[in-house]
Amino acid sequence: MPHSKRNRSDGGGGGGGDGCRSIVLPRRLLLSIFIVSPFLFLLARGGVHSQISKDSEAERDFATNQTTNWRERLAVQNLKSVLTKEVTDSISISRSQLDLWSFDILGRHHASSSWKTSGLNDTEQDITSLKDTGSSADWNSIQFKAENPIGGELAATEEEANGADGNLLTDTPTKVFRRVSRFLLSHHSAMRKPRELRQEKRAMELVQQDEEALVKLENAAIERSKAVDSAVLGKYSIWRRDNENENTDIKVRFMRDQIIMARVFSVIAKSKNKLDLYQELLNRIKESQRAVGEANADSDLHHSSPDKTKAMGQVLSKARQELYDCKVITQRLRGMLQSADEQVRSLKKQSTFLSQLAAKTIPNGIHCLSMRLTIDYYLLPPEQRKFPRSENLENPNLYHYALFSDNVLAASVVVNSTIMNAMEPEKHVFHLVTDKLNFGAMNMWFLLNPPGKATIHVENVDDFKWLNSSYCPVLRQLESAAMKEYYFTSDHRSTLSAGSSNLKYRNPKYLSMLNHLRFYLPQVYPKLDKILFLDDDIVVQKDLTALWSVDLNGNVNGAVETCGESFHRFDKYLNFSNPHIAQNFDPNACGWAYGMNIFDLKAWKKKDITGIYHRWQNMNEDRVLWKLGTLPPGLLTFYKLTHPLVKSWHVLGLGYSPSIDRSEIENAAVIHYNGNMKPWLDLAMTKYRSYWTKYIKYDHPYIRGCKLTE
Numbered sequence: 001m002p003h004s005k006r007n008r009s010d011g012g013g014g015g016g017g018d019g020c021r022s023i024v025l026p027r028r029l030l031l032s033i034f035i036v037s038p039f040l041f042l043l044a045r046g047g048v049h050s051q052i053s054k055d056s057e058a059e060r061d062f063a064t065n066q067t068t069n070w071r072e073r074l075a076v077q078n079l080k081s082v083l084t085k086e087v088t089d090s091i092s093i094s095r096s097q098l099d100l101w102s103f104d105i106l107g108r109h110h111a112s113s114s115w116k117t118s119g120l121n122d123t124e125q126d127i128t129s130l131k132d133t134g135s136s137a138d139w140n141s142i143q144f145k146a147e148n149p150i151g152g153e154l155a156a157t158e159e160e161a162n163g164a165d166g167n168l169l170t171d172t173p174t175k176v177f178r179r180v181s182r183f184l185l186s187h188h189s190a191m192r193k194p195r196e197l198r199q200e201k202r203a204m205e206l207v208q209q210d211e212e213a214l215v216k217l218e219n220a221a222i223e224r225s226k227a228v229d230s231a232v233l234g235k236y237s238i239w240r241r242d243n244e245n246e247n248t249d250i251k252v253r254f255m256r257d258q259i260i261m262a263r264v265f266s267v268i269a270k271s272k273n274k275l276d277l278y279q280e281l282l283n284r285i286k287e288s289q290r291a292v293g294e295a296n297a298d299s300d301l302h303h304s305s306p307d308k309t310k311a312m313g314q315v316l317s318k319a320r321q322e323l324y325d326c327k328v329i330t331q332r333l334r335g336m337l338q339s340a341d342e343q344v345r346s347l348k349k350q351s352t353f354l355s356q357l358a359a360k361t362i363p364n365g366i367h368c369l370s371m372r373l374t375i376d377y378y379l380l381p382p383e384q385r386k387f388p389r390s391e392n393l394e395n396p397n398l399y400h401y402a403l404f405s406d407n408v409l410a411a412s413v414v415v416n417s418t419i420m421n422a423m424e425p426e427k428h429v430f431h432l433v434t435d436k437l438n439f440g441a442m443n444m445w446f447l448l449n450p451p452g453k454a455t456i457h458v459e460n461v462d463d464f465k466w467l468n469s470s471y472c473p474v475l476r477q478l479e480s481a482a483m484k485e486y487y488f489t490s491d492h493r494s495t496l497s498a499g500s501s502n503l504k505y506r507n508p509k510y511l512s513m514l515n516h517l518r519f520y521l522p523q524v525y526p527k528l529d530k531i532l533f534l535d536d537d538i539v540v541q542k543d544l545t546a547l548w549s550v551d552l553n554g555n556v557n558g559a560v561e562t563c564g565e566s567f568h569r570f571d572k573y574l575n576f577s578n579p580h581i582a583q584n585f586d587p588n589a590c591g592w593a594y595g596m597n598i599f600d601l602k603a604w605k606k607k608d609i610t611g612i613y614h615r616w617q618n619m620n621e622d623r624v625l626w627k628l629g630t631l632p633p634g635l636l637t638f639y640k641l642t643h644p645l646v647k648s649w650h651v652l653g654l655g656y657s658p659s660i661d662r663s664e665i666e667n668a669a670v671i672h673y674n675g676n677m678k679p680w681l682d683l684a685m686t687k688y689r690s691y692w693t694k695y696i697k698y699d700h701p702y703i704r705g706c707k708l709t710e
Contacts, residue, residue, distance in 0.1 A: 251305065255309055256292060277323070365703075377443055398428070401430045402532070412695075474617060520610060537655065537674065550643070556600055559598075560593055580619060589639070
């Protein structure tokens with residue numbers, strides 16, 4: 001039973017204890033509630049407030065994004081040159097994902113400390129660190145600075161940073177970054193100014209370079225124009241268009257056209273028996289022809305030409321009304337054109353004949369000079385007709401020249417030009433050979449005008465008794481009836497134009513042995529080793545003694561080649577349809593020029609050059625191998641025996657080509673007036689004539705007495 005007691009006593013006691021516990025437990029619960037509930041309240045209040053703040057902030061950002069979206073787009077386009085490629089790529093990706101973006105993306109994801117924005121100064125590290133940490137540091141202490149691209153320094157203060165979005169204290173780093181971007185955008189125009197200035201500067205430099213290039217081109221053109229001889233071009237100078245009207249002959253051509261139409265209508269009027277109109281047309285034609293005359297420009301017309309033109313126009317208008325018939329006029333004009341064409345061809349033939357004739361003849365002044373000198377020579381006593389230093393004539397150690405000519409003035413130019421340009425004139429010896437007619441004149445001239453210390457000797461070709469028809473094939477052929485028929489009858493044609501056929505081969509020089517004497521040099525000068533052959537239409541401009549030192553490599557003839565791509569080759573001189581020519585010579589072999597040739601007389605004798613010449617000359621008796629002349633037989637005789645000289649030794653073409661470069665002429669040792677336009681003729685080219693005339697003393701009594709002028 002004691003167990004039950006204890007229980008009861010516990011129960012009784014417990015009854016008293018439960019009452020106390022019931023009082024203590026509520027006190028503890030209330031105390032816990034009073035202590036914890038404020039904390040819970042504060043925590044709940046803070047969470048709700050935070051959520052509300054975030055929601056309100058998101059709403060404000062969305063509204064701001066909607067209102068400033070166009071500004072951000074414009075800023076991005078202008079900041080591409082500022083942002084790095086990594087940032088622009090991120091922007092592009094964000095736009096593709098959201099179809100809408102703002103600078104918040106840059107603030108949240110790309111504002112790392114490694115991202116540098118051009119134009120910000122040393123404070124950008126503080127800004128980016130704030131973005132990364134989201135710290136609520138005192139932004140009032142930060143001053144934004146941007147470097148002015150044109151050299152100044154701009155600062156963004158607190159007032160500039162504060163805008164419509166709120167105070168800088170409560171702004172996020174993203175908003176700050178957005179304001180910086182807008183700041184840069186507002187100064188974008190200032191940043192473009194240096195670039196525009198650089199572009200303008202570059203444009204000015206290019207313009208200046210263009211101006212300098214134009215000046216260089218103009219100076220080059222002026223230098224080239226100095227080489228043009230305006231004396232030759234005359235009124236047709238290349239500068240004529242700059243100084244005169246391009247169409248200076250409009251009136252002249254118009255009046256001549258009127259004359260042509262008047263002739264057509266006059267023929268039609270006569271055929272239709274309208275004699276009054278026919279006579280009036282003839283009168284106007286005569287008046288217009290007198291007014292035009294030989295005028296080539298409007299300034300040359302007679303002062304009455306306007307009246308004549310007007311009167312002719314009235315008559316033509318009347319004739320057109322009464323006589324105009326298109327078919328008849330066309331026929332008449334065609335007939336006049338054919339007649340004019342025939343006249344032109346006939347005049348061309350006559351011009352060719354006359355030019356060849358002028359090339360053959362000797363001007364009156366030179367003929368007068370030769371006659372006066374001849375008379376005075378034969379008035380001299382025999383002892384005064386001798387030249388000094390005759391002992392040098394056969395000295396092989398001196399420089400010997402061979403000159404065969406019947407022109408006193410031309411021979412004097414060759415001798416004078418050679419001596420004046422020689423370094424040692426006393427070592428030069430001239431061997432002149434002329435014909436009987438000019439022998440006295442040639443001697444008298446050089447007796448009166450000796451070539452300084454040089455030696456000179458004049459001979460008569462007729463005194464070479466060994467040179468006869470039995471020895472020389474050319475002389476025998478010239479005495480034949482067929483050759484006389486070819487030279488002197490001209491196929492019995494009586495007209496001037498008909499006689500021009502093959503006229504250049506009928507030149508009298510081909511009848512003279514002076515022209516063929518070049519093939520007999522060892523016979524004329526048997527004791528000489530080398531001799532320089534010169535034509536009488538050349539001018540020497542440099543010392544020629546170096547030619548005697550040229551190694552001919554066993555050849556006989558030293559000459560300048562004249563062939564171009566297809567010019568002056570053997571097929572231009574020789575008849576390759578003949579088997580004798582075709583089997584022995586190359587048609588493409590290069591030709592060379594006579595006029596200045598250095599001959600090795602020892603090699604000549606050894607190879608029997610004269611015998612080779614005789615063989616080919618005998619084969620050409622009927623002119624089937626070549627026409628007349630000395631160059632074709634020279635090409636055959638010296639075939640593979642000619643050594644080519646440097647071209648500057650001998651420049652050719654001054655007697656026919658107007659396009660030779662002046663520098664080429666002035667650098668040449670010898671210039672050659674080969675062709676019809678010889679420098680002593682009136683038809684010589686003016687631009688080349690001065691090189692020849694400067695070696696003539698025009699104040700000489702004989703030259704002045706024969707009225708030879710420059």
